[in-house]
Amino acid sequence: MVDQKIVLALKCLLLVLFFESTFEQQQQERLSSPIERAALLELRSSLGLRSKDWPRKADPCSVWNGIKCENGSVSEINISGFRRTRLGSQNPQFRVDSLVNLTRLKSFNASGFYLPGSIPDWFGQRLVSLQALDLSSCLISNAIPGSLGNLTSVTGLYLHDNNFTGMIPSSLGLLVGLSVLDLSANQFTGSIPVSFGSLQNLTILDISMNFLFGSIPPGIGMLSKLQYLNLSSNDLSSSIPPQLGDLSNLANFDLSFNSLSGSLPAELRGLRNLQRMLIGNNLLGGSLPVNLFPVPSQLQTVVLKRNGFSGSVPDVLWSLPQLRLLDISGNNFTGILPNGSLNANASSAELNISENLFYGGLTPMLRRFLVVDLSGNYFEGTVPDYVSDNASLVSNCLQNLSNQRTLLDCTSFYTEKGLTFDNFGVTNSTPPPAGENTGKNNKKVIIWASVLGGVGLILLLVILLVLLLFCIRKKGTMTQRGVGVGPVTPVPSGSSPPAPGVSIDFSSLGDAFTYQQLLLATGDFRDVNLIKHGHSGDLYKGILESGIPVVIKKIDLQSHRKEAYLLELDFYSKVSHSRLVPLLGHCLEKENEKFLIYKHIPNGDLSSSLFRKTDSEDDGLKSLDWITRLKIAIGAAESLSYLHHECMPPIVHRDVQASSILLDDKFEVRLGSLSEVCTQEGDTHQSRISRLLRLPQSLEQGTSGSLTATCAYDVYCFGKVLLELVTGKLGISASSDAQLKEFSEQILPYISIYDKELLIKIVDPSLIIDEDLLEEVWAMAIVARSCLNPKPSRRPLMRYILKALENPLKVVREENSGSARLRTTSSRSWNASLFGSWRHSSSDVAVIPATSSARPEGGSSFKQSGTSNSQGSGQNGSGNHSSSMRRHSREICPEPSDEQDVERQN
Helix, strand or coil, rough: CCHHHHHHEEEEEECCCCCCCHHHHHHCCCCHHHHHHHHHHHHHHCCCCCCCCCCCCCCCCHCCCCCEEEEEEEEEECCCCCEECCCCCCCCCCCCCCHHCCCCCCCEEEECCCCCCCCCHHHHHHCCCCCCCECCCCCCEEEECCCHHHHHCCCCCCCCCEEEEEEECCCHCCCCCCCCEEECCCCCCCCCCHHHHHHCCEEECCCCCCCCCEEEEEEECCCCCCCEEECCCECCCCCCHHHHHHHCCCCCCEECCCEEEEECCHHHCCCCCCCCCECCCCCEEECCCCCCCCCCCCCCCECCCCCCEEEEHHHHCCCCCCCCEEEECCCCCCCCCCCCCCCCCCCCHHHCCCCEEECCCHHHHHHHHHECCCCEEEECCCCCCCCCCEEECCCCCECCCCCCHHHHHHHHHHHHCCCCCCCCHHHCCCCCCCHHHHHHHHHHHHHHHHHHHHHHHHHHHHHHHHHHHHHHHHHHHHHHCCCCCCCCCCCCCCCCCCCCHHHHHHHHHECCCCHHHHHHHHCCHHHHEEEEEEEEEEEEEECCCCEEEEEEEEEEECCCCCCHHHHHHHHHHHCCCECCCEEEEEECCCCCCEEEEEECCCEEEEEHHHHEEEECCCEEECCHHHHHHHHHHHHHHHHHHHHHHCCCCCCCCCCCCCCHECCCCCCEEEEECCCEEEECCCCCCHHHHHHCCCCCCCCHHHHHCCCCCCCCHHHHHHHHHHHHHHHHCCCCCCCCCCHHHHHHHHHHHHEEECHHHHHHHCCCCCCCCHHHHHHHHHHHHHHHHHHHCCCCHCCHHHHHHHHHCCCCCHHHHHHHHHHHHHHHHHHHHHHHHHHHHHHHHHHHCCCCCCCCCCCCCCCCCCCCCCCCCCCCEEEEEECCCCCHHHHHHHHHHHCCHHHHHHHHHH
């Protein structure tokens, strides 16, 4: 009983002590300085942080996310991954002035938080207690202030994935306590500061993916604690300093994608802890030192590709015990493969020795590697069983394989080596026995018969192919003339167009990039480089080793149609135009992921450029002026007109919207989003038969937004883009059915060919336009409405739309000198086609408000409520119309109204 009481007393005592310590800890964690609390509240306001993360009435030290305190003062601030409030995101800037009052701050982490602007100069003068600064992926711009060299207590400086420019300040060499320095993925120029040789405590140095030039400072070899060195994707030149061999603790060494020259210094054998050596894509040459790689070695990855190395490969390189990747492709290495199975345990390793001068037979050494690329060499003999089925063996001298080098090429190579080539295994040195002469003659007869039969078969196939091509060409011509006439077959959502297959000409598709190149260009496809999730793949921004900015589409074949990327490649292999976004290359080496590389278009797409953010606080958005908008409309019309009328058969884009219209630095249009393109469907003969039998034609679902394979569908979508340019209402071109109906009810009643003043009610209020420009806006609105006719056969052809946009005043003005020309067939065609459809579209698309006093009495072409006349009354208007208006109506909207249909059939 006494023991139980003692135990109970001890438990109570421990509980009291626990609560006392917890209370003391809470007391210590509370923020005691009113100045620091005010500074945090100011920071909360200037950065637009949400009350969910930093509640105003709570104690920052104990409740606020990312805040840590020591002795009643703020010691750490971590806002990484935070989201701004809606008001704060409208004009985000680098506003952290209140940090100057947090005198005991040791760590500030804002990685991934949007901080556009420059690092203020006081940053390195006032935050003297700072030990860690992480501003990575914040979109910070301009130069790094030299005052950061005053932060002598800093051990970690992370500034990667921003838009820093200028030279790297040499004052960073004063940060002698620095352990990690990451300046990668920026736009720095100039040379690597020599002062970096003073950073004796540095373990990680990453200044890759910039625009640095000059030589590598030998002083970097004095950083004895360095474990990670990445200088890749710059323009560094000269030779590799031998002093780098003194980095005995270095594990990762990356100098790839530069312009380094000379040979590899033998002193690099001192890198005894090296695990990854990446020196590919340089201008290095000469032979590899025999003792370059230390034994034993920890090397797992060796990449020396695309240099000018020659001679033989040191035996130790083939037998590195931890090897996982050996890539020495694209050099001038020569010799034969070593015999024997070297370290067969490393069965998952990858070997790439393509595009070299290796020769001889394939040896059991290849058992070691799971993935093998031996293409572009001079290997001879048969392919043994131990070579994997997925090995790449093209362009060699191997027996019984296709796509090998010619006999002359192989023989010449081996002759120069003083060796005898076995003529693909066929030898004639031993004469046949005498008793076999009769059999030999019989074989000759069989061979000659086979040859003649084969020639005859080939001629027959050629004749059939010519006839087939003639039929296809004839059918394509008829389809070109019958755009929008024949029955339209909708393409169900998610369906796959036929894959182009072997018809793709890869030689016309730019460069073939490697996956490693794309990883370097995008920083391993980091989220900060993600532009958007597209319907055919994810788009990333990147910078190639040459410094060219690109956009890379990453296509996951497990979540996207496998034929989509082939369809786009087939399109680019056959179609070329200055109005299409340029395809720079592709990467198809991965099984489940494919990559297409496009030229980066500086001003993005129309949806993001119509209104642009500015630095001014008073004017947060800047609208594109009318001249630029008209220029964009004409450029987009040119691209679609090319696809519809200059390609044979006509090509349908099927994804025309503001996000598909890309704009370069001069706001010239480059049409993108080409993953849905296909040739036009429909047959003109069937259309004519349906007209003769008065059968109803199947219509596209243009108003519902479903994808259809007709040029008329592109015209419909282009009309929505024009409305977006006129009204400034973002999202019209990408609107859903319900949204489009709402837009139509709000906009279309105010577009009248008879009344310009109605347009004032819907035109973008940010446009500053005079009377002449207003007429151009009016003309574009009229063209837009004609494109939105619910009947595909009543929509104008794209070439007529282009002419209307190039001559907008002819749409709305009567010009005596031009009226006579409009009456002729050649000059009148685009007006007739455009406005013939207008007279029929006006009653189908919208209803003009009955309260509008601006509508000409009896002369409106809009359908009145309860009225059955759909032709309008442009010719028989009331006496209130002038004769000029009547002439205008007859000549700009000429009869017959079916002229467009007549032209479509011819």
